[in-house]
Amino acid sequence: MAAGSPGAKRRARQHPDERRKQLIGIGLEMLTTRPLHQITIDDVAAKAGISRSLLFHYFPTKRDYYADVVRAASRRLLRATRVEGDTIDDLVAGFLNFIERRHEPYIALFRSAGTDDWAHEIFRETRAALTDQVLTALAIEQPSELVRAAVGAWLAYAEELALEWAQHHTGTREQVHALLTGALEHIVRSAR
Amino acid sequence: MAAGSPGAKRRARQHPDERRKQLIGIGLEMLTTRPLHQITIDDVAAKAGISRSLLFHYFPTKRDYYADVVRAASRRLLRATRVEGDTIDDLVAGFLNFIERRHEPYIALFRSAGTDDWAHEIFRETRAALTDQVLTALAIEQPSELVRAAVGAWLAYAEELALEWAQHHTGTREQVHALLTGALEHIVRSAR
DNA sequence: CTACTTATCGAGCATTGCTCAATAGTGACG
DNA sequence: CGTCACTATTGAGCAATGCTCGATAAGTAG
Structure with missing residues (x-):
């Protein structure tokens, strides 16, 4: 047609x-x-x-063309995950809301990450921006390299667990929420 | 030639x-x-x-052909990460040793994960096997779905942090080791 | 109406995944 | 040692796809 x-x-x-x-x-x-x-x-x-x-x-x-598409996907993602609240609870709740409703674009971005060097670079930038959002929400002003790395790695943990939950309904929302906030607190406390 | x-x-x-x-x-x-x-x-x-x-x-x-190559990479990985010790410390130490020396094959497998459905499937299987190894080392006999998912997600955390450490020397080995074991303990304790 | 810019197309080239019939090592058996 | 069947190996060729280039027409300015 x-x-x-x-x-x-x-x-x-x-x-x-x-x-x-x-x-x-x-x-x-x-x-x-x-x-x-x-x-x-x-x-x-x-x-x-x-x-x-x-x-x-x-x-x-x-x-x-690919690069522009992936960049657009990244921008969308960052705009959609922008959190309103300040506390870790708000942050995680917003994250889970987003993943629950729109995990497909997230997975899409994920998947493109490994296809090429430039794609991986865009993915890294995206995750770095997310890391900044988390650090801001945690009111951490001058994070050490280790803290940044730990929070970045926590994002990987959060993505994995949240996607698993969204796709296969592993555990209740409250359980996942608690696992995420608890791990973040623990990790950040340990890393400094 | x-x-x-x-x-x-x-x-x-x-x-x-x-x-x-x-x-x-x-x-x-x-x-x-x-x-x-x-x-x-x-x-x-x-x-x-x-x-x-x-x-x-x-x-x-x-x-x-690709699938066979990726499967071979997965087998290599699983063989190389097979741990000798029983404690979490041994497990994490072995994991860090492996990543430190041979992070390139690991990254290669990582990267292929998103390229296609079959690649993603192989990647999932690999991670599931790693999850089993971790659960065995933790002496957890009958893990709930949530515990499995949490440990699987911890693997994502561990991969990310260890690769960051191996590539950019973020923090000392002891710090990373402590971050990994601490997070795993915390996560497993929280998940059940 | 004319002239100029440029969005748009069609033809064609090189690479690459894949097919098929033909060829030639190699081992088995006498 | 000779013959034969088996199959590892090849080269030619097709279709899809990334990409180039010159031609054309849809607008716009004058």
Whole structure:
């Protein structure tokens, strides 16, 4: 099925910004259903109703396109996990809420992390930003390298446990919540 | 440079088992330097000094080859992390020793985890086996689902922290060791 | 209406995963 | 030692895919 009305102009010219948004949007959508490297240019172009060539007009290479998509996913994630409260409880509650409702984009970002160096870099930056959020919520001003590393590692723990809970309903929400806050407290206390 | 002596027979026939081992060995080696999906059949064949076709004679498809390579990496990992001692201290010490010396294969396995469904499955199995090892060392006979999940998540924490330590020397070995054992004790105690 | 910019396309090239029929080591058996 | 069956091995070739390049037309300015 074509994008526009039937018999529409064969060349529906659009403004570059909107095209870019559209293409990246398609990438984000596809990223939730399959791993990054299984998204072919042809797929994206077909879904957008444009030719392969046009995609290369906007993104010099497939990797550049991927990178922009993953960056967009990262930005979404960071915006969505921004916590309102200050306490660890609020933080963890918000995190669990997010994972419960939108674990698919999270997994998507996760999965792309290992595909390439640049993807891993974006993933690291994302986790670093999350670490900052946690440290802020904990009111830790000048964390040592060890504390930062420990909190970053706790994020890995939290991601794993929360995803397991969201996908396989392992334990109750309260149990998971308690496990997360307890571990964070313990880890931070131990690390300094 | 050719594999054998110069002017050797053009068709150096080998036994299937050795060929398979050789090919998988090449895959394992390449896996430490680049992400899985960047390993092309041509690369492997060239390095082995054979034609592309022969690789498809041994592995029906590229994915099957990949899967066998990743499985081999997983087996290596499990063999190398097998702990001798019984206490948590022994366990963590062995884990740190392993990560310190051979974090590259570990990272390689890590990275391949997100590339595809089958890779993720192998990764899950590997982590499940590691979880069993930990539970055994902890002398926990009949763990609840929650305890299993928590220990599995602790593995994510341990991997992250240990890799950070091995790569960027974050904190001393004793500090990391204490962080790991402390967290594990705390988590297991909380989870039941 | 004209001219200029550029979004858009189609054709075509190189790489790569994969197939298939043909070839040639190698071991088994006489 | 010779012959034969088995199969490891290859080369040619197809389809998909990343990517290039020149041509074209949809807008915009004048």
